[in-house]
Amino acid sequence: MKINFKISEFINSDTAIKNKINNMPDINSMDNILDLIINCMQPARELFNLPIVVTSGYRCQKLNKLVGGSINSQHLNGCAADFIIKNMKPVEIIERIKSSNICYDQLINEYDKWVHISYNKNNNRMQILKIK
Numbered sequence: 001m002k003i004n005f006k007i008s009e010f011i012n013s014d015t016a017i018k019n020k021i022n023n024m025p026d027i028n029s030m031d032n033i034l035d036l037i038i039n040c041m042q043p044a045r046e047l048f049n050l051p052i053v054v055t056s057g058y059r060c061q062k063l064n065k066l067v068g069g070s071i072n073s074q075h076l077n078g079c080a081a082d083f084i085i086k087n088m089k090p091v092e093i094i095e096r097i098k099s100s101n102i103c104y105d106q107l108i109n110e111y112d113k114w115v116h117i118s119y120n121k122n123n124n125r126m127q128i129l130k131i132k
């Protein structure tokens with residue numbers, strides 16, 4: 001499988017830049033980001049054959065606090081990413097991933113605005129949730 005995501009798509013953050021936060025993951029978080037890309041994001045890109053826009057990937061503690069992420073957020077260790085696909089509703093994206101063979105820990109429809117997907121190499125629960 002050829003990966004065509006850039007690692008920067010999962011690290012760069014306008015909020016981090018604005019607030020002069022160094023959002024650089026440690027090596028373990030980097031490892032988790034790569035697992036997420038290899039197991040979820042790239043397979044999703046191939047499933048939809050459409051551009052996937054990552055709206056939030058890895059978040060260091062400071063950044064997570066600033067964006068109001070939960071204290072146990074899987075974004076903190078690089079296990080989660082939020083994304084959108086232009087002209088597709090989160091509910092449609094989730095249905096299609098659900099019926100694929102993509103393995104994930106959680107797939108969350110957040111406010112009908114974006115999809116949160118996470119991968120946990122130790123335990124993938126295949127949970128589907130909705131946050132209103």
Ligand SMILES: [Zn+2]
Nearest residue numbers: 080081082116
């Ligand atoms: Zn998220």
